Amino acid sequence: MGEMNNDRGEQSYKKANIVVVGNSGVGKSTLINSVFQADNLALTGVGESTTKELRVYENKELGFRLIDTIGFEPGFFNQNNAIKSIRKWSKESIKNNDEDRQIHMIWYCIDGTSRKMFRKNIDLLARSMTVWKSVPIIxxxxxxxxxxxxxxxxxxxxxxFQSHKKLWANLKAVIPVVSKTYKIDEDSNINVVPDGLGELLAETEKYIPEGLVASVKDIASYQLQQKRILAHSVVGSSVLAGITVGLTPIPFADGALLTPLEVGLIKGLSKIYNVEYDNNTEFIQTIVNAGAAGIIGKTALSGLKAVPGINIAGDVLNAIVAGSIIAALGEGCVYIFEQIYLGNKKTTDIEWVKKILESKAAESLSGQMENIAADFIKRKAGGKVSAKDMLSIILRNIKK
Ligand SMILES: Nc1nc2c(ncn2[C@@H]2O[C@H](COP(=O)(O)OP(=O)(O)OP(=O)(O)O)[C@@H](O)[C@H]2O)c(=O)[nH]1
Ligand SMILES: [Mg+2]
Structure with missing residues (x-):
């Protein structure tokens, strides 16, 4: 059970179903887009409820589906339409002989900008949740x-949550998230960059029922692959955040502006690979020291200097450099964390960490800055280049 072959004979696995619920406009669809790193996968909007019914999103890579729902507020006769449509979706599966539609987890979204509503929203959740008595909630x-x-x-x-005993037992984690870059002030270009996604994915993976992967022949390699996908998704959102920081008109001569991003990246990867974060100061410091303020930063800058007659505006150049640094650091880190997770290395192998970042990360960068700049110029000839475009140019070249 659980393991199936599709019509092309490829193996596919039973996936966990995660429902994303919360009031209208709280940002459910924006969050889903950010997990799948897509712009317009799930429609988002302002004002009237944007997501009309229930929608199921999945991709080849991730071992779970995200189910987008309409706003959670009670409708006519106090019926919760979100819950109603999820139940309907689940029930249809019984008719269709499709066992794949059980609900395995709930992401309950509440709006961080209206904390006055927290308690009310959680009371609302408690009233509606009698349907799923023991489903984990994040x-x-x-x-x-x-x-x-x-x-x-x-x-x-x-x-x-503490005043709702039954809910309390199911609450697994509470995670603050920024799904999409937020402009605090249009004029001064001050941005809040995406954050918390890595933690959310790592916690999610922890509480997905074991049974869902238990039928896979090689569990270890499946899990490693899952971790790698999650890790790359975290690297991707960090790179995008780096590009955003680079685009702000603040000179980052010493790369210190990128340190919070680097720390966030390491924290996210630590969660995904179950590597202790709090007591590993030297390990973390070693990685940060090699990043924007260290060998990787230097390599990126000297790599660009080697490009003859480069004609790219300053802030864009900053964005490309910042993004490339985070991408190279991220790729190096994924390798390091994987080796530690597999038990081949330890966080105390500081010299080894340095060597990996110098050789793998910095070297992969030195040859690629020229290609990144060239791809950028090519792309620019076709029109405006968005941050997302820069992201794909950078990742394409760094992963080589
Ligand atoms: N900048 C930024 N905007 C966000 C974020 N999350 C939500 N928003 C904005 O908030 C608005 C509502 O977001 P949606 O994702 O459509 O909300 P929803 O919960 O799916 O709403 P319904 O489909 O109506 O239930 C949109 O304008 C989003 O751009 C975020 O992390 N950053
Ligand atoms: Mg929506």
Whole structure:
């Protein structure tokens, strides 16, 4: 069970179904787009409810489906239409002999910019949740633009849950997230970059029922592959964040502006590969030291200098450099974390970490800056180049 062959004879696995619920406009669809790294996979919008019924999203890579739902607020006669349509979707499967439509997890989204609503929303969830008595819940605090408020918001959510005994047992994690770059101020170009996605994916993977992968022949390699996909998704969102930082008109001569991103990247990867984060200061410091402020940063800059007669505007050049640095660091880190996860190396192997970042990460970068710049110029001839376009140019070249 669980293991199937599709009509092309490829093996596919039974996937976990995760429903994404929360009030209208909270950012469910935006979050789904960001997990799948797509712009317009799930329609998003302002004002009237954008997602009309239930929609199921999946891709080849990830071992779970995300089910987008309409706003969670009760409709006529206090019926919760989101829950109604999810149940309908599940029931249809029984008719169709399709066992694949059980709900395995709930992502409950609440809006980080309206904390006054937390308790009310969680009471609402408690009333509706009698349908799924023992399904794990992860609370996603969307639009967590204000860093100082994040810890307090997480605590508020936990407190609100404590008064609902049955829900409390199912609550697995509370994670503040920024799904998409948020412009605080159009004029000064101050941005809050995407954050928290790595943590969300790592926690999700932890609480997906074991049974779903238990039927896979080679569990170990399946799990490693899953981790690699999650890790690359985290690297991708960090690179995008790096591009955004680069585009702000602030000179980043010493690369220190990228340090928070680098730390966030390492934290996300630590979660995914079950590597202890808190007591590994030297390990983390070694990685950060090799990043934008170190060998990788230097390699990126000297790589660009080697490009003759480069004609790219300064902020864009910054964006390309920043993104490439994070991409190279990310690729090096994925390798390092994987080796530690597999038990081949330890976080105390500091010299080895340095060597990997110098050889693998920095070297892959030195040859590629020229190609990245060339691809960029080619792409620019066809019109405006978005941050997403830069992301794909960078990842394409760094992964080589
Ligand atoms: N910049 C930024 N905007 C966000 C973020 N999350 C949500 N938004 C914005 O909030 C609005 C609503 O987001 P949606 O994803 O459509 O919300 P939804 O929960 O799917 O709404 P319904 O489909 O109506 O239930 C959109 O304008 C989004 O761009 C974020 O992390 N960053
Ligand atoms: Mg929506």
């Amino acid at each position: 609370v996603v605090i969307t639009k967590s633009y204000s860093k100082p408020e994040r810890t307090e918001n997480v605590e508020m959510v936990y407190r609100a």
